[in-house]
Structures are given as C-alpha cells and as structure tokens.
Amino acid sequence: MSIAELVATRSTCLRRHVGAVLVKDRRILATGYNGAPAGIRHCEETGCLRQKISVPSGQRHELCRGLHAEQNAIIQAAYHGISIAGSTLYCTDQPCVICSKMLINAGIADIFFLTPYDDPLAEEMFEEAGVRLVRWKK
Numbered sequence: 510m511s512i513a514e515l516v517a518t519r520s521t522c523l524r525r526h527v528g529a530v531l532v533k534d535r536r537i538l539a540t541g542y543n544g545a546p547a548g549i550r551h552c553e554e555t556g557c558l559r560q561k562i563s564v565p566s567g568q569r570h571e572l573c574r575g576l577h578a579e580q581n582a583i584i585q586a587a588y589h590g591i592s593i594a595g596s597t598l599y600c601t602d603q604p605c606v607i608c609s610k611m612l613i614n615a616g617i618a619d620i621f622f623l624t625p626y627d628d629p630l631a632e633e634m635f636e637e638a639g640v641r642l643v644r645w646k647k
Contacts, residue, residue: 510623510645513599516540521551522575524560525602529578531586531617533596539589541581545574567628570607579608583615593617603642606631613638621645 517528521544531538545551552574558564559572576584579600586593594616598604603626604612612620613634619641635642 510599510601510621510647512537512540513601514623516542517578517601518542520544520578521553523552523557524566527578527600527602529582529598529600531582531593531596531598533593538591538593538596539582539586541576541578541583541585543575543578543581546576549574567605567626570605577605577608578602579604579612583611597621599645602626603628603644604631606634609634609640613640619643623647 513528513530515528516530517526520526520542525543527543529541555574559569564572579598583593595618597619598612598617600620600622602624603622604620605626605628609631617640621643623645625644632642
C-alpha cells in the first residue's frame with residue numbers, strides 16, 4: 510500500500526491524489542495515478558472544470574479531463590501486454606462504480622483500499638462478482 514501512496518504523489522488532479530498498484534504473485538504488474546491522458550494538458554495547467562462548475566465528488570465523471578488511477582493501471586497493463594487476471598489491486602481510495610465495472614471485467618480478484626468512497630452500487634457489484642473488497646488498516 511505504501512507503493513500506491515507513493516504513486517499517488519504523481520497525480521496531476523487538483524481535487525484528489527489517488528494511486529493504484531496491480532500485483533500478482535508478489536510482483537508489481539502495473540501502476541496508475543489519476544490524471545489527464547498522455548500528451549494532453551493537465552488540470553494543473555487548464556484548471557478543473559468540475560471545480561469551476563461546482564460538480565460534487567462522485568458525480569458527472571464525464572466532465573473530467575483525467576482518468577482514475579485504477580483505469581490508468583489497467584490501461585498500462587494492456588498497453589504493455591500484461592495479463593492482470595487474478596491479480597490484486599492496492600489503491601489509496603475505494604474504487605467508484607465506473608472503475609468497479611472495469612476491474613470486474615479485467616478479472617481482478619481482490620481489492621485493498623485506504624480511504625472509503627461512498628458508492629453503494631460499486632460495493633454491491635463487487636460482492637455480486639465475488640471480488641473481495643477490504644479496507645486497509647494502517
């Protein structure tokens with residue numbers, strides 16, 4: 510989890526710094542942090558649209574330039590041809606429903622997180638899919 514916290518320091522999001530690490534057989538497969546796609550200006554440069562129009566946390570994800578840390582970890586693994594099926598995700602924040610659907614379809618078996626995120630549908634989907642969701646205790 511300390512590696513996920515370190516990865517989060519690379520975040521370019523103005524509202525929340527999130528880090529994710531995918532691990533299998535005690536080996537790091539991929540990492541991700543929240544921020545704009547490669548080659549696109551970061552919110553540090555453009556400002557945060559969601560903040561400008563007062564969008565509450567957890568709503569209107571499509572109004573964000575950035576990707577979530579979990580999404581970037583999945584994309585990094587795919588980009589490099591690394592299978593993440595059966596792996597474990599360590600994430601500084603509990604995944605939202607959008608990320609939960611991606612993680613389920615990517616075959617993630619277990620998820621450990623530090624900070625809770627109020628998204629009952631995400632929790633329900635993880636339970637239904639048999640993905641273990643565990644809050645990490647420091």
